[in-house]
């Protein structure tokens with residue numbers, strides 16, 4: 512898998528792919544080149560059978576300071592429309608593998624929106640989240656009102672998007688934006704655990720959980736039941752049950 516100057520990609524032997532945003536001079540601000548590279552990388556990793564979990568990180572100091580403000584200082588409405596930046600986010604939305612955002616330092620504006628495209632957000636103690644677009648005479652444009660609303664509810668969302676206030680990792684966890692808070696150097700550990708499970712089971716869990724959000728409870732429960740039943744035709748399910756009784760770690764092959 513190719514790394515570029517602004518995006519480092521590494522596929523580990525345990526099935527974890529690590530993507531690191533790397534524009535330290537601009538606090539990993541998301542310019543068009545970085546968005547495009549992210550989108551292409553997610554498409555490739557999604558097709559790569561060796562990849563079982565994807566970690567998206569900004570490294571040790573900063574996750575991402577948002578959209579690159581230089582990209583839109585003088586932009587017009589038509590220019591912004593024609594960029595269709597939503598196409599770049601779509602590769603993350605369409606990814607069937609679990610995505611873990613490992614956040615150290617600032618995740619602001621588009622950076623917080625990027626983290627919210629993940630399935631799980633693991634925050635290091637140093638993480639700080641916020642939607643400060645209002646301070647720039649703007650508003651969030653890639654989920655910062657809507658994904659946040661669905662994750663943490665109306666009153667906390669309004670507080671963040673209307674005040675531009677930054678919150679700590681612990682505050683974000685208390686609101687339900689962060690899945691867990693760990694020491695900064697431990698944000699990768701969870702991905703290794705998930706990658707050790709049956710990739711078929713993991714992907715079914717992800718798909719059903721996502722689709723179920725927008726369905727009636729009855730339909731979603733039916734979808735869940737069907738997916739549960741489908742897993743009984745996998746070798747991984749037999750391996751999981753046998754390993755339990757053999758008192759040994761299961762070896763899941765994704766079959």
Ligand code: CAA
Nearest residue numbers: 536537538540576577578579580581617619620621643652
């Ligand atoms: N876009 C472009 N450049 C950025 C940037 C951004 N979002 N954030 C930081 N930079 C640049 C700075 O301009 C600075 O460049 P120079 O060294 O050339 O001056 C460099 O990165 C370092 O920045 P700071 O000196 O400010 O670093 P800091 O560590 O003191 O502060 C920070 C870090 C709190 C993240 C601060 O840089 C900051 O507040 N950044 C802007 C955050 C923001 O407003 N994000 C929302 C952007 S709009 C958006 O995201 C909406 C959307 O999707 C369309």
